[in-house]
Amino acid sequence: VIDNILGSSIGKAEELSKKYITLVEEIRIRFGLIDISAGTSVNKFLYSPVNELRKGLFYPLFDLLRSNTDAEIFYQQATDETLRSFNHLYTSGYKKWASLSIMKAFNPNQLLGIHMSELDMYTFHKSGGNVERVPNPTTIDRIHFHDFNESAALTVPDFILYSSNHNIYLSISPDVTQPMTFISGSYPDREWLPASTYGLLSPRHTMIYIDENPNNLSLISDLYKTCRPDLLLDFHTEEKPSLEDCLDNIKSCHNQVKPTIGTFIITDTIQNEHFCNNLGDGINLLPVGLDESKLAPLIDSIIKSK
Structure with missing residues (x-):
């Protein structure tokens, strides 16, 4: 069948x-x-x-x-x-493959993560909402990718990598979780958007953040705010709706989420030239398929941004 x-x-x-x-x-x-x-x-x-x-x-x-x-x-x-x-x-699986391919391309010296077991819903309830910050990243020996809209106390990266070749920390979240609470402290070195911005994201999206300080990458979103991403990846692997039919939505999401480097549309098929010429500023099309090497323009955009 x-x-x-x-x-x-x-x-x-x-x-x-x-x-x-x-x-x-x-x-x-x-x-x-x-x-x-x-x-x-x-x-x-x-x-x-x-x-x-x-x-x-x-x-x-x-x-x-x-x-x-x-x-x-x-x-x-x-x-x-x-x-x-x-x-x-x-x-969802394609996004995980792409995320690991990006990791591999940077050949990281270190892999970090946020141990949220130290900061579960019970801790938030007991503190009366006075938890100031997320735990700082520490070395990890395993990676677990969370599901889209999976409930969590806070949205944190699935992993953070450090590349000494480019002196940057980079975090990737293939699927965004649904934050259930908030922190009282702030991360002044990052720009924050209203939580409503987070609602624009769908199972197609992946967010990438880069920084020179890994502690600035600890939090992606809580109940009231969302960290402005450096890159927004919009994955299209389905025949319907077509990319052409999704273009207005792609542009709207790009304009409201405001990724500092831009938006990359990742596809597993070749698109027609007419579509490629109507994307708008800051939006790039990347027909990758299952070829890791075709992620090179995305990798280059991250390196050049620093």
Whole structure:
């Protein structure tokens, strides 16, 4: 059933899986990491795409076997669920692959993260909202990518890398979580936007921050404010809606989030010349596919900004 519904997209998912698994193992060994993982469904999809997609067929198939529905309705339900799951899981997995590819390109000397176990919801409740700052970044031995809109006390980076070659710290958050509380202190070295700006972000978006001080990268967003990103990545891997149909939304998000370096639209397909000429200032199109080397313009823009 899945092969009939997705056709050539199955091959695309299998290719992403191979690239991701190879990259994870390379990075894990190079930097001595114990583990690199994502949310359960995304992680399983990246390691076995077809098996994970089959799970979405369980309830429609159960209804069919119990004669609660007919074959035509089953196939429609199976189609809807498979396409929905595939689009979500493929885009999310593709973003993780791209984030790790960016990390690899900078060949970091150090990997840092925020240990939020020290600052959970109970701590915030007990303090009466008087927590001033997020814990400073410390060395990590594993990376875990959070899911889009996953509830968290605060939104913090999934990892921060340090590159001595370029003397910069860089943080990446492939999927933005939903902050549930706030801190009372401030980070004056970063620019902050209203929390409503955070609501403009969708599962397509990834934010990148760069700084010379890793402590300035500890917090991305709380209940009332969002840190202005240096780069906004807008991933488009679905046929519908088309990039042309999304262009107004892309421009609106770019103009309101105001990334200091700009917005990069990352695609896995080539776009027509007419579309490329109508992006607007600060918005760049990058047809990457699954070729790490095609991220070079994005890497160069980060290096030149410093």
